Amino acid sequence: MKHLILAAAASCAVGVAAAATDCNKPQAAATPCDIESRVEATLSRLTLDEKLGQLWQCHWKTAKVAASEDASGLAISEKFLENARRGRFGSLIGKAGVEKYNAVQKAAMEGVGIPLLIGHDMIHSATTCYPIPLALSCAWDVDLWERIAAAMAPESIALGVNWTFTPMLDVALDARWGRIAEGGGADPLLTGLMGAALVRGFQGENLADGRHIAACAKHYVAYGAAQGGRDYNKVELADSTLRETYLPPFKKAVEAGCATIMPAFHSYNGIPCSANSYLLKDILRTEYGFDGMTISDYNAVLELIRHNVAADGAEAAALAINAGIDMEMVSSFFPDTLKDSIAKGIVDMKTVDDAVRNVLRTKYRLGLFDHPYIDEGEIKKGIDLAANRALAREAARKSCVLLKNNGILPLRRPAHIALLGDISGDAYQMLGCWSTKDLSNFENATLLEGLKADGADVAYTGLYTLTGRVDVAAVKAAIAGADIVIAGFGDYWENSGEGNSVARLELPGEQLKVAEAVKETGKPLVAVVFGGRPMAFPELAGMADAILYAWNPGGSGGWGLADVLTGISEPWGRLTTDMPRATGTCPQFYSRTITGREARYDAKFPNGRPYSSRYVDVPATALYPFGFGLAYTTFAYSNESATVDGDNVVFTLDVKNTGSRHGTEVVQVYVHDEVAKTVRPRRELKGFQRVALAPGETKKVEIAVPIDSLGYWVNGKYTLEPGFWTAWIAPDSDSGKPIHFEIAK
Ligand code: NOJ
Numbered sequence: 001m002k003h004l005i006l007a008a009a010a011s012c013a014v015g016v017a018a019a020a021t022d023c024n025k026p027q028a029a030a031t032p033c034d035i036e037s038r039v040e041a042t043l044s045r046l047t048l049d050e051k052l053g054q055l056w057q058c059h060w061k062t063a064k065v066a067a068s069e070d071a072s073g074l075a076i077s078e079k080f081l082e083n084a085r086r087g088r089f090g091s092l093i094g095k096a097g098v099e100k101y102n103a104v105q106k107a108a109m110e111g112v113g114i115p116l117l118i119g120h121d122m123i124h125s126a127t128t129c130y131p132i133p134l135a136l137s138c139a140w141d142v143d144l145w146e147r148i149a150a151a152m153a154p155e156s157i158a159l160g161v162n163w164t165f166t167p168m169l170d171v172a173l174d175a176r177w178g179r180i181a182e183g184g185g186a187d188p189l190l191t192g193l194m195g196a197a198l199v200r201g202f203q204g205e206n207l208a209d210g211r212h213i214a215a216c217a218k219h220y221v222a223y224g225a226a227q228g229g230r231d232y233n234k235v236e237l238a239d240s241t242l243r244e245t246y247l248p249p250f251k252k253a254v255e256a257g258c259a260t261i262m263p264a265f266h267s268y269n270g271i272p273c274s275a276n277s278y279l280l281k282d283i284l285r286t287e288y289g290f291d292g293m294t295i296s297d298y299n300a301v302l303e304l305i306r307h308n309v310a311a312d313g314a315e316a317a318a319l320a321i322n323a324g325i326d327m328e329m330v331s332s333f334f335p336d337t338l339k340d341s342i343a344k345g346i347v348d349m350k351t352v353d354d355a356v357r358n359v360l361r362t363k364y365r366l367g368l369f370d371h372p373y374i375d376e377g378e379i380k381k382g383i384d385l386a387a388n389r390a391l392a393r394e395a396a397r398k399s400c401v402l403l404k405n406n407g408i409l410p411l412r413r414p415a416h417i418a419l420l421g422d423i424s425g426d427a428y429q430m431l432g433c434w435s436t437k438d439l440s441n442f443e444n445a446t447l448l449e450g451l452k453a454d455g456a457d458v459a460y461t462g463l464y465t466l467t468g469r470v471d472v473a474a475v476k477a478a479i480a481g482a483d484i485v486i487a488g489f490g491d492y493w494e495n496s497g498e499g500n501s502v503a504r505l506e507l508p509g510e511q512l513k514v515a516e517a518v519k520e521t522g523k524p525l526v527a528v529v530f531g532g533r534p535m536a537f538p539e540l541a542g543m544a545d546a547i548l549y550a551w552n553p554g555g556s557g558g559w560g561l562a563d564v565l566t567g568i569s570e571p572w573g574r575l576t577t578d579m580p581r582a583t584g585t586c587p588q589f590y591s592r593t594i595t596g597r598e599a600r601y602d603a604k605f606p607n608g609r610p611y612s613s614r615y616v617d618v619p620a621t622a623l624y625p626f627g628f629g630l631a632y633t634t635f636a637y638s639n640e641s642a643t644v645d646g647d648n649v650v651f652t653l654d655v656k657n658t659g660s661r662h663g664t665e666v667v668q669v670y671v672h673d674e675v676a677k678t679v680r681p682r683r684e685l686k687g688f689q690r691v692a693l694a695p696g697e698t699k700k701v702e703i704a705v706p707i708d709s710l711g712y713w714v715n716g717k718y719t720l721e722p723g724f725w726t727a728w729i730a731p732d733s734d735s736g737k738p739i740h741f742e743i744a745k
Contacts, residue, residue, distance in 0.1 A: 035364045042114065042360050042369075043353060046087075048342070050112055051356045052335040054090035055327050057119065057295060060100075064332060065089055068096070068104075076103050085111025088335070090359055091163075091327060093298075095120045098376040101160035105372045114360070115368035117214070119163035119295075123182065123434035124148075126155035128388040128555065129442045132432035132493075132532055133168060133194075135399035135551030137184040138573035138629070140666050140688060142197045148395060149201025151388045153212045158379050162366060163214040165262060167198040169249035170219055174587035175580060176229025178500030181433050181493075181532035181552070183224065185576025186589045186626060187685050188245055192252035199256040207259065208367025210375075211382060217253035219264030219297060221279055222246040226266055229586060230501045234267045240678060240713040242268075245591075247283065254288045259362050261294050263325065265303065272307045274300040275316075280324030292365075293358040295327040296320060302331035313337050318346045326355040389443055389556050396553040396560025402571035402630040403579070404547040408484065408524045410567025410632060417451065417458040418479040420514065421488030422465050423530050424448055432552030433497025433532055442555025447488065447528060450562025458486075463514075466491055470510040475517040485518045486526040486565070489540060493552045496532025505536040505583040515543040528561060534577045538623055549573075567632060574629035574666045574732070578622035585615065590626035590733035591681040598682075627668050627685070627732035633659030633695065637667075640729045642741035648704040649741055653729045655701055657693035664692045669703050670733060674724040674740075677714045683733055686710070703729075707743060 046054075060068040065088055066079035083089065084107035092104065101118055108116050124130045130148050139145070156164060171191050172180035184191035195217060204212035222242055226233040237246070250261070263273035263280060273279055274296045284290045301320045302313070310316035317333035318341045328334040341347040363369060402409070411417070423429050427444035431437060451458045461478040464470045466489070479485050489511050495502060518525040527544040529535065532552055541547060548571075550561050563569040580588040599608030599620055608614025640653040651669045667690075670683040687703040711720035722745045730736025 035361060038364055038369070039357050039360045043356055046356070048339055050087040051352055052338050053087040053112070054114065054356050054359045055321075055334045055338075055352070056089050056332055057091035057093055057117070057327055057329045058089045058332065059330060060092055060094045060096050062330075068100070076100055080104070081107040084108045084116070087112030087114060089116070090114065091117040091119060093119050093329065095159045095161045097160045098158065098374045102373045109372050115363055115372040117163045117363060117366070117368070118161055119165060119216070120156070120159075120161045121166065121434055122152055122156040122161055122164040122213070123166045123168070124432060124554065125435040126152050126159060127383075127385065127441045128152070128155060128392050129431055129435045130392050130395045131399040131554045131557065132181050132434070132552045133183055134181050134185060134532065134576070135553060136395060137190060137194055137576040138401050138551070139395065139398040140190070140574055140576075140690065141398060141572075142193055144395060144398060145194050145197035146201040147391060149198040150204065151391055153202050153204070154379055154383050155388065156213050157211070157374055158376065158383060160374065161213060162368065163216065163260070164202055165216045165218060166202070167195040167215065167217060167253065168219065169195045169217050169253060170222075170224035170264070171245055171249065172224035172577070173589040174224070174226075174229035175505055175534040175577065176501050176503065176583065176586055177224060177226055178231055178496045178502070178533070179223070179498055180534070180577070181496040184249070186578065187576060187591065188248040189685050190576055192249035195249045196252045196256035199253055199258045203257060203259065207365050208370070210367065210371050211379070214259035214362060214366050216260040216262050216295065217250055217258045218262035220250055220261050220273060220284070221264065222268055223264035223266055231499050232265050236269055239716060243713040250284075251288055254284075254290045259292045259365060261290065261292065262297055263294065263300070265297050265300055267307060272300070272304055272309060274325055275304055275309060275319040275323045277323040285324065291358070291361065293326045293362040294324060296325045296329050298329050299331045301325070301328045301333050314341055317341065321347055321351055321355060326358040392443075392554050392556035393559040393563070396557045397563045397569045398572040399551060400553060400561055400564055400571070401549040401573035401575055401628075402546070402564070403549055403624050403628070404541060404544060405630050406545045408526060408545045409548075409565060411456060411484065411565055414457060415483040416481060417456055418482035418485045419448055419451065419458050419460045419487075420463050420475065420478060420485065422462040423488035423490070423492075424486070424528070425460055425462055429492060429530065430553055430555065430557035432493050432554065435554070443559070445556050445558030447486075447558045447561055450558030450560070451486070451565065453559065454562045454566040454568055456562070456566060464511070465509065466511060467509040470513040470517075472513055472517045475514055476521060479518060479521060479523060482523060484524050484526065486528060487514050487518065488530060489514075489527050489537070490530035490535060490550075491532075493530075493532045503583065505534070505580060505586065507535060507537050507540065512539050515540050519543050526565065534579045536580045536582050536623065538581050541623060570661070570663055571629060571631055572664060574627055575624060576626065578626050579624040581621070581623045582618045585618065585620055588622060590622065591684055593679045594682045622734065625732050625734040627666070627730070628734070629666070631663040631665065633657050633661040633663035635663070635665045635693070635731065637729065637731070637736070640737060640739050642727050642739055644707070644741060644743060645704075647707055649707060649710070651687070651703045651705065651727065651729050653701055654698050655691050655693065656698040657695055660695050662692070662694055664690055665731065666690055667701050667703065668730055668732065669705060670728045670730060670736070671705075671710060672726045673710070673712070674726055676712060676721070677719065678712060680712065683728065685733070710743070
């Protein structure tokens with residue numbers, strides 16, 4: 001052990017402060033260098049039991065360490081505190097409030113002298129509830145994502161949490177998969193940008209400043225490729241697909257300094273991710289240089305037995321730690337069996353020490369040794385709840401996507417509006433799958449509240465649920481005196497998120513009857529579609545005069561949606577997934593690789609010509625494609641060009657606002673390698689830019705794309721060959737005029 005301390009000190013010698021570092025004293029601003037010394041000093045004084053304790057995250061209520069609460073349920077039980085003092089666990093999952101946080105930290109600090117990581121899923125809500133991540137991704141707005149995470153960090157601390165299990169970086173190509181709600185959509189570039197922004201927001205510039213929390217990039221990796229879109233199902237992928245589609249967001253998160261990483265539940269090419277050293281060691285540690293901590297997902301070490309790759313807990317723990325898992329979440333085979341496995345030579349002491357190092361390093365980076373307690377007054381002083389709610393409203397309005405508008409929106413006054421559907425008046429249904437679900441915290445802004453607050457003349461009737469029957473006569477009666485009908489459609493958020501895959505993406509229940517009834521009266525219909533995933537609604541798209549896709553917009557959601565409907569705000573969102581026409585076309589994603597027989601659609605064969613890559617009964621194209629979203633104005637693109645300039649391809653064009661309202665366009669750059677060694681995606685997003693334009697205004701836009709981002713993986717090597725590319729500078733992934741550029745030798 002001494003040897004290691006010397007080695008660390010020696011490597012510090014180049015740094016100025018290193019020689020004077022007293023590793024047992026609090027350090028103001030820890031440099032990576034003195035963190036390593038402190039890690040070694042701490043490690044060297046731990047018993048094996050204490051080390052193994054550091055590698056276990058248990059629940060506050062795990063019976064083994066005694067229920068955390070005493071009989072009153074208010075204080076922490078003495079037995080639980082004793083276990084914290086003895087260092088039986090290194091981390092807790094769950095938020096229990098500041099008082100309990102401080103009590104358990106005090107026990108840990110006074111006993112084993114190592115603070116606890118207290119982790120929880122602070123994903124899109126703490127005391128403020130933002131739209132679900134999939135919705136947020138539709139804002140295509142790096143600054144917004146970072147601001148939200150930065151606002152969530154102190155709110156999380158005030159709830160007794162110093163570590164969040166976010167960002168979720170699973171590129172999701174299949175709308176059936178319930179967890180599509182939790183990530184940044186179907187594109188690796190966008191998911192990576194969003195993930196890195198969230199990491200920056202949660203962790204800040206100085207993770208140890210007491211106002212930030214550790215992030216956790218998950219679920220490593222390719223979880224979104226679960227077969228059939230069924231959660232936890234196996235994933236089988238070519239290495240090239242792994243590297244081109246699923247790994248890039250994780251690489252970005254590592255580069256952004258993400259403190260921790262959580263492997264996914266599923267098996268990847270036959271080996272569960274929690275026992276997969278190719279993923280956890282070869283790629284994550286060796287290729288990406290990740291030196292933070294990994295934590296298995298909830299009971300995932302136990303599930304190695306259920307996956308039948310381990311016979312018992314001892315084997316499961318050995319497999320996991322040998323593959324590169326540092327901390328075990330919930331199941332307790334690390335503390336229970338590793339001692340024995342070390343004695344038997346199945347696990348090396350060095351493997352355990354390295355895992356403990358990764359845990360300690362994370363705790364030092366978080367500043368927990370120096371500031372183990374939360375000063376509740378201080379942290380709350382810095383939280384501006386009103387500002388955060390305003391941010392949630394901004395996020396809601398920027399996340400919804402206007403998919404159709406025949407001119408009925410923005411709503412004109414005076415107009416008497418009939419608002420229909422239980423979901424239009426249901427605050428709980430605004431929240432989404434990872435909200436804290438505590439309505440007492442939030443603004444509880446329903447669509448009804450929002451419309452009223454924005455001054456609309458609105459009469460609300462719940463009338464129907466999304467899954468139940470529809471009384472057509474009652475619908476007609478309710479809208480009799482209305483000029484415009486706004487109706488809620490979609491699905492409840494409980495049908496998305498973890499474990500909630502669906503086999504049907506079509507609108508459930510009898511919702512379409514509502515649209516039919518309104519259509520029969522000839523009144524204009526604005527459909528507001530809620531849900532945690534893309535859905536298939538071609539019939540509604542045919543009938544509605546306008547469609548606003550609202551997702552699960554969060555606690556201030558109703559305000560944000562109404563802002564867009566009334567025109568107080570412009571529509572800002574653009575899809576980050578395709579909207580499929582039918583469940584059977586899934587996985588449906590814009591970046592699918594091309595075939596030798598691409599479908600061609602014409603009047604005679606609207607579903608595609610015979611012997612092409614088509615479905616006989618429905619076009620294989622998206623109902624609304626990735627990148628798509630309308631504004632309240634129109635834009636014209638001209639003079640598109642692509643020029644190689646040094647290390648970049650520079651895409652330029654003129655964008656003109658051809659309408660009569662101010663608007664913001666999201667200009668997107670897609671490329672396709674014309675000749676390559678492997679079959680390439682029909683299009684890949686390589687860059688985008690938001691452009692704000694006054695009516696009649698034209699702006700020149702320039703988007704530089706690094707040439708080295710144009711390559712692909714073949715036979716384990718990142719390859720970039722000279723040759724020709726097609727590119728589209730376009731408002732979505734289906735449109736645009738093809739242009740060409742050449743990368744010369
Ligand atoms: C299981 C989920 O897969 C993961 O995303 C989450 O962070 C953990 N449970 C902890 O709640």
